Amino acid sequence: METWKEFEANELTHSAAHHLLAIYDVGLKYGGWARVSDIARDLNITRGSVSINLRALKKRGWVETDAHRLVKLTSTGLQAAKSVMAKRVILKTFISDILGVPRTQAEIDSCKIEHLISQATGERLALFLRFLSGDTRATHDLIPRFRRFRGDCPKNRTCDVCKGQCLMDELKRAI
Amino acid sequence: MCANRADLVEDLNRLMAEEAEACLRYFQMRFRLRGPGRVAAEAFFEDALRETLEHADAIAQQIRSLGHIPRLRIDLSLDGGPMRPAEALAEALDVEQQALDAYKEFLPRTASHPTLEKFIHAQIAVETEHVQEILTIAPAGAPLKLVDKPGS
Numbered sequence: 019m020e021t022w023k024e025f026e027a028n029e030l031t032h033s034a035a036h037h038l039l040a041i042y043d044v045g046l047k048y049g050g051w052a053r054v055s056d057i058a059r060d061l062n063i064t065r066g067s068v069s070i071n072l073r074a075l076k077k078r079g080w081v082e083t084d085a086h087r088l089v090k091l092t093s094t095g096l097q098a099a100k101s102v103m104a105k106r107v108i109l110k111t112f113i114s115d116i117l118g119v120p121r122t123q124a125e126i127d128s129c130k131i132e133h134l135i136s137q138a139t140g141e142r143l144a145l146f147l148r149f150l151s152g153d154t155r156a157t158h159d160l161i162p163r164f165r166r167f168r169g170d171c172p173k174n175r176t177c178d179v180c181k182g183q184c185l186m187d188e189l190k191r192a193i
Numbered sequence: 194m195c196a197n198r199a200d201l202v203e204d205l206n207r208l209m210a211e212e213a214e215a216c217l218r219y220f221q222m223r224f225r226l227r228g229p230g231r232v233a234a235e236a237f238f239e240d241a242l243r244e245t246l247e248h249a250d251a252i253a254q255q256i257r258s259l260g261h262i263p264r265l266r267i268d269l270s271l272d273g274g275p276m277r278p279a280e281a282l283a284e285a286l287d288v289e290q291q292a293l294d295a296y297k298e299f300l301p302r303t304a305s306h307p308t309l310e311k312f313i314h315a316q317i318a319v320e321t322e323h324v325q326e327i328l329t330i331a332p333a334g335a336p337l338k339l340v341d342k343p344g345s
Contacts, residue, residue, distance in 0.1 A: 054291060055298060063268055064211045065291040066218065070284055087294070 029078075030098060035133035036061060037071055038080060038099040041091055051088040105140045106132040112143055116150060118165055201306070202261045204299050205252055211295055212249035214267050215288045216242045222284070227275040234278035237330075241285065241323075248316065255312055286327045293320035 040060040044052035054072070058065045072089060075081040080095030091099060106128050114124035135143075150157050171177065175184035219242040223235050253263040296317045303310040 055295065062266075064207070064214045065295055066211050066214050066288040067269065069287040069291045070218075073284065073287065087290070 030102070030133045032130075032133060033071060034075060034080075035098075035102045037068070037075060038091065038095055039102060041081060041089055042096070042099045042103075045090060050090045051084070052090070053088060057089065101137070101140075102133050104144075105135055108140055108144045108147065109135070111147055116147070116161060116164075198259055198261075201302060201309070202256055202259055204302065205256050205259075206264045206266070208292075208295055208299065209249050209252040209256070209263055210265060210267055211292050212245045212252060213265055214269055215292065216245035216249060217267070217269060218271060218288060219245065219285065221271040222276065222281050225273060225276040226278055226281055228277050230278040234281060238281070238285070244319075244323075248319075251312070251316075255309055258308070259306075282327055282330065286324065289320060289323045289327060293317065293324055296320055 037057070040057045041052045044056045044060055054065050054068050058068045061068065072081060072083070075095065076083065079092055080098060081089055082092050083089050109128035109132055110121075110124050113119045113127055114121050117124075119127070150161060152158075171180075171184055171186050175187065176182050177184075179185065219238045223238045223242075226234050226238075256263045296313055300310070300313050300317065303313050
């Protein structure tokens with residue numbers, strides 16, 4: 019499948035990821051059980067929307083409900099929620115601590131992609147963070163050196179990264 | 194349990210959003226219906242969308258009588274493919290049940306506002322009827338028993 023179609027067919031949608039995280043957060047105080055009204059408040063949407071969205075999560079076996087319409091993550095749902103949370107932390111750390119993007123922006127960007135990156139990419143990123151925070155002199159110097167790096171693009175607008183078309187110029191033109 | 198006026202209004206805004214959103218949901222759902230019972234289900238959703246809009250309007254009147262202007266905040270994008278009437282009714286049941294629960298949870302907060310309390314009591318009665326009506330025509334797992342209106 020082409021990558022963009024894979025993106026569209028992503029089994030864990032942005033909305034689903036947020037519902038799982040909300041159920042997890044709200045349920046923390048109540049042994050994992052959450053009320054639809056609290057989930058709705060947490061997500062700032064209506065209870066009707068939550069109940070409709072929960073139908074899809076139930077179909078996938080990620081949540082269960084009881085006779086009082088309380089909601090809880092199943093073990094698969096909990097696993098999915100924790101995986102999203104882990105990816106968010108990894109991405110946020112990478113974007114803010116390594117790339118030096120302000121924390122608020124790092125929070126927004128990591129939230130946008132946390133549910134989209136693969137397990138493999140998440141693991142490699144985590145490994146990369148561990149590598150960079152390692153005790154060797156080379157990696158210790160790397161981040162400060164990167165922070166100081168102000169690589170102006172060459173006049174001919176091509177380099178080893180761009181290979182013919184200046185990517186920085188494209189980014190500056192982006193809407 | 195008493196609540197200050199601003200909190201009451203905030204809760205009423207939420208209730209109004211539930212009703213207005215249900216109205217839009219039913220509006221769109223009519224066009225997704227396919228298969229046996231479609232015509233009757235369409236008629237059901239037409240009535241439901243009219244009633245939910247009336248409920249939203251009635252809540253807005255309550256907000257106005259408390260001296261505030263209604264604030265409608267809805268974050269909704271409706272799509273989805275064809276839907277069997279039984280499936281659509283099951284979703285409607287969820288929505289109606291949530292509305293009923295919301296009114297029931299709100300009721301104790303209206304204790305010091307007799308008019309509002311009376312209104313919420315009435316809404317609970319109406320929403321209970323709606324839930325019962327859906328349960329009657331589409332009990333969980335049972336085949337749909339909607340009957341097309343004569344001449345439809």
